[in-house]
Amino acid sequence: MLDSSAFNISDLTVSSLRSSTPILLAILGETLTQRVGIINLGVEGQMLVGALAGFAATLSFGNPWIGLLVGALAGVLMSSLHAGLCVGLKANQIASGIAVLILGMGLTSFYGIPYVGQKIHGFHHLLSAHWQTVPILGTFVSQLTPTVIIGLIATPLVGIWLYRTRTGLIWRSVGESVQVARATGINPAFVQVQGVLIGGFFSGFAGAAMSVDYTRDWVENMTGGRGLVAVGLVIVARWNPFLALPAALLFGGSEAFYLRLQTAGVAVSPYLLATIPYVVTLLVLLVSYYLANKEGGAPQGLTAIFR
Amino acid sequence: MHIELRGISKHFGEVAANADVNLEIKAGEVLALLGENGAGKSTLMKILYGFYQGDSGEIVIDGTTVEIDTPRTAMALGIGMVFQQFNLIPALSVAENLMLAYPKSPWWQSRHRPVWSTVLENLTKLARDIDPSKLVRHLAIGEQQLVELAKVLNLNAQLVILDEPTAVLTPQESERLWALVRQLADSGRSVVLITHKFEDVEACADRVAIMRAGRLVEVADARGKTIDEMVTLMMGQHQVAANPSVKSPQKDIQKLWIKSISAKDRRAAIVDIELQLAPGEILGIAGVAGNGQRLLADAVAGLAVLDNGEVILDGEVVSRLGRQPVNPNRNSKIGYIPEQPLENGVASDLDLTTNLSLHRLVGMPFFPKKQTEQAQAQKLIDEFNVRPSDPTKLAQDLSGGNLQKLVSARELSGMPSLVVACYPSMGLDILSTRAIYEQMFKHAERGACILWISEDLDDLLQYAHRIAVLSHGKITGILPAASADRQTIGLLMTGARKTA
Numbered sequence: 001m002l003d004s005s006a007f008n009i010s011d012l013t014v015s016s017l018r019s020s021t022p023i024l025l026a027i028l029g030e031t032l033t034q035r036v037g038i039i040n041l042g043v044e045g046q047m048l049v050g051a052l053a054g055f056a057a058t059l060s061f062g063n064p065w066i067g068l069l070v071g072a073l074a075g076v077l078m079s080s081l082h083a084g085l086c087v088g089l090k091a092n093q094i095a096s097g098i099a100v101l102i103l104g105m106g107l108t109s110f111y112g113i114p115y116v117g118q119k120i121h122g123f124h125h126l127l128s129a130h131w132q133t134v135p136i137l138g139t140f141v142s143q144l145t146p147t148v149i150i151g152l153i154a155t156p157l158v159g160i161w162l163y164r165t166r167t168g169l170i171w172r173s174v175g176e177s178v179q180v181a182r183a184t185g186i187n188p189a190f191v192q193v194q195g196v197l198i199g200g201f202f203s204g205f206a207g208a209a210m211s212v213d214y215t216r217d218w219v220e221n222m223t224g225g226r227g228l229v230a231v232g233l234v235i236v237a238r239w240n241p242f243l244a245l246p247a248a249l250l251f252g253g254s255e256a257f258y259l260r261l262q263t264a265g266v267a268v269s270p271y272l273l274a275t276i277p278y279v280v281t282l283l284v285l286l287v288s289y290y291l292a293n294k295e296g297g298a299p300q301g302l303t304a305i306f307r
Numbered sequence: 308m309h310i311e312l313r314g315i316s317k318h319f320g321e322v323a324a325n326a327d328v329n330l331e332i333k334a335g336e337v338l339a340l341l342g343e344n345g346a347g348k349s350t351l352m353k354i355l356y357g358f359y360q361g362d363s364g365e366i367v368i369d370g371t372t373v374e375i376d377t378p379r380t381a382m383a384l385g386i387g388m389v390f391q392q393f394n395l396i397p398a399l400s401v402a403e404n405l406m407l408a409y410p411k412s413p414w415w416q417s418r419h420r421p422v423w424s425t426v427l428e429n430l431t432k433l434a435r436d437i438d439p440s441k442l443v444r445h446l447a448i449g450e451q452q453l454v455e456l457a458k459v460l461n462l463n464a465q466l467v468i469l470d471e472p473t474a475v476l477t478p479q480e481s482e483r484l485w486a487l488v489r490q491l492a493d494s495g496r497s498v499v500l501i502t503h504k505f506e507d508v509e510a511c512a513d514r515v516a517i518m519r520a521g522r523l524v525e526v527a528d529a530r531g532k533t534i535d536e537m538v539t540l541m542m543g544q545h546q547v548a549a550n551p552s553v554k555s556p557q558k559d560i561q562k563l564w565i566k567s568i569s570a571k572d573r574r575a576a577i578v579d580i581e582l583q584l585a586p587g588e589i590l591g592i593a594g595v596a597g598n599g600q601r602l603l604a605d606a607v608a609g610l611a612v613l614d615n616g617e618v619i620l621d622g623e624v625v626s627r628l629g630r631q632p633v634n635p636n637r638n639s640k641i642g643y644i645p646e647q648p649l650e651n652g653v654a655s656d657l658d659l660t661t662n663l664s665l666h667r668l669v670g671m672p673f674f675p676k677k678q679t680e681q682a683q684a685q686k687l688i689d690e691f692n693v694r695p696s697d698p699t700k701l702a703q704d705l706s707g708g709n710l711q712k713l714v715s716a717r718e719l720s721g722m723p724s725l726v727v728a729c730y731p732s733m734g735l736d737i738l739s740t741r742a743i744y745e746q747m748f749k750h751a752e753r754g755a756c757i758l759w760i761s762e763d764l765d766d767l768l769q770y771a772h773r774i775a776v777l778s779h780g781k782i783t784g785i786l787p788a789a790s791a792d793r794q795t796i797g798l799l800m801t802g803a804r805k806t807a
């Protein structure tokens with residue numbers, strides 16, 4: 001018998017949103033990076049560094065907001081390595097991204113040891129208890145955390161910024177053709193560095209959102225491949241920030257779902273159940289790749305990676 | 308604005324693209340910059356536009372020496388340039404492309420603001436029918452050129468540099484452009500018109516500057532030079548080749564039968580095209596670009612899926628209804644020079660040797676002999692005068708005209724029974740054009756059919772045996788070239804059917 005209370009819709013929605021938030025932020029950042037024609041496979045490493053730095057900062061300052069900020073800045077620092085290597089030195093983007101990934105994993109495994117098992121308080125509930133009494137919406141709203149809301153606000157903001165501002169137009173054009181951008185009088189390298197760094201900011205923030213707001217602890221490799229999945233989901237979202245939310249919910253939702261299955265006591269190995277989000281993502285990635293080849297939509301500059 | 312280029316030199320590796328060039332551009336004049344492919348015209352103007360840095364020399368504007376290190380600086384000084392290879396972003400809309408280059412583009416790009424009408428004003432004047440929300444990818448070449456022009460006009464530049472603008476325009480569009488150029492000059496601005504067409508010079512130039520092999524060889528009043536003099540100056544000691552000759556075809560044998568074919572794709576459609584060619588016949592296809600020429604060529608070459616009909620060459624079906632034909636013989640039987648060779652005819656990341664053997668790849672030994680391939684490539688390169696003449700260079704390093712020569716060299720090198728040529732002379736100077744024509748017509752002399760798509764009516768009238776006019780995907784008339792005239796063809800081009 002399954003425990004049906006584990007599948008309360010409002011609950012499931014909130015927990016989906018909560019587990020989607022880190023990956024949503026990472027997708028938004030990587031979308032911006034890829035829009036300027038650079039692919040950054042180091043998102044995972046940047047998330048880990050952001051998670052650890054954010055956790056450590058929250059622990060020592062006692063303020064989760066400082067933790068989020070420190071985590072984001074740590075992500076910027078990590079991504080500056082990628083920016084320097086592949087924009088400055090024109091190194092291969094794949095190799096450079098993997099270097100950032102491995103470096104992030106190594107650094108956090110080592111410096112994270114003393115933080116394993118520690119606990120932080122994280123955010124207080126945003127809205128006071130009397131919201132809980134409001135029917136239906138009440139439980140939903142009262143469980144939203146600051147990072148979930150930041151993610152939900154950031155999504156349209158990034159979209160509008162990319163499609164409705166001159167800066168966004170310049171970024172998109174650099175991602176399409178460095179030559180044309182240069183002939184128009186734009187400095188493409190400058191724009192690309194910005195694109196990589198803002199990607200670093202988002203992924204560092206995403207990591208911190210995980211450790212500071214979602215799990216509230218530090219575990220080695222706690223991001224568990226979310227950064228790599230995010231790179232794939234950028235393609236599913238067709239490099240469109242507005243589609244980042246459904247793409248992230250795909251992963252977060254299936255994660256929340258498998259956790260519920262587990263609590264409900266389904267007789268399947270928890271290890272197998274834990275693969276659900278990844279399998280779902282992989283399937284959607286395959287389908288969307290098939291569609292993408294028909295429609296296009298990838299920034300032209302990304303093809304330069306394979307030179 | 309009065310501009311002086313003093314002692315400009317520029318080297319690309321071994322190549323001296325510009326050598327000690329001194330050129331003056333006066334306010335309110337149209338200066339035609341003439342020269343063969345590779346003479347260094349584009350390079351000189353790109354230096355003025357800040358896209359390249361000269362190795363030596365200086366630029367003086369209104370008496371003061373200026374340092375132009377980026378196009379941004381040039382634009383700020385009032386210099387705008389339309390490049391020969393387009394500088395539009397295919398994935399963005401027309402409006403976005405214009406907005407990107409617009410100097411006073413607002414940060415917040417709302418859809419409903421007066422700035423949009425300002426940005427689109429020049430485009431509307433040039434081409435009323437281009438939809439600004441359309442992606443540039445979906446525009447015809449001629450339309451893209453107009454968007455480029457609108458982009459530069461938006462800069463409100465005092466000097467407008469146009470790099471071979473009429474190479475891709477229809478006669479009507481060219482005329483509109485000439486009028487526009489004159490209008491700019493009359494309003495006190497200067498225009499540099501890079502070209503190798505003398506009709507451009509006649510139509511609107513005040514002065515001509517002629518370049519050869521990186522040097523400026525002559526600057527003169529446009530009316531003071533005859534075409535022959537200009538040709539001699541452009542070519543130097545080279546002999547100007549005589550016009551190639553064509554033999555009349557063997558009548559009443561049918562070699563190529565295009566049997567009422569219809570096809571459509573995202574950009575164009577052709578409807579019920581019926582053509583029959585005799586051995587050795589040169590059939591010209593006239594028409595305004597974007598009326599289905601590309602699709603017709605693809606269909607005949609067996610590269611497009613037909614909705615109806617079939618194409619029969621030497622009794623063999625090369626293209627048929629419904630499915631992509633699998634025809635291993637296509638490459639040896641059909642020579643195909645596609646439009647826009649950079650996109651459709653070469654692998655730009657591969658070297659010239661590989662590009663010249665693309666059509667033979669399937670039949671090659673498992674381990675191709677590099678030396679043999681390279682020697683063959685070198686022979687073709689020399690024969691078609693491709694610059695740079697190094698077979699190990701990459702195709703993407705070639706200029707437009709040289710790419711055209713490269714593709715022609717490959718497609719015209721075998722013994723094809725059918726040659727399909729789309730604008731084979733696009734971007735080529737007189738000498739190279741004649742050389743390509745000669746190669747093409749040689750196959751006709753051998754008995755091959757030539758399907759020749761062109762916008763150059765004079766050339767079609769001179770060399771083709773018959774001229775078919777394509778309009779809105781349909782053949783609106785077929786005329787023997789001997790009795791055809793520009794008026795009739797022009798009328799058919801507008802879609803009016805020929806009345807018997």
Ligand SMILES: Nc1ncnc2c1ncn2[C@@H]1O[C@H](COP(=O)(O)OP(=O)(O)O)[C@@H](O)[C@H]1O
Nearest residue numbers: 319322324343344345346347348349350695706
């Ligand atoms: N970016 C480049 N790299 C190397 N060689 C170049 C480059 N641009 C032009 N060249 C060479 O410089 C010469 C002059 O080219 P260009 O100015 O484009 O001639 P034109 O515009 O008169 O046809 C040619 O030999 C060409 O191959």
Ligand SMILES: [Mg+2]
Nearest residue numbers: 348349391470
């Ligand atoms: Mg040129």
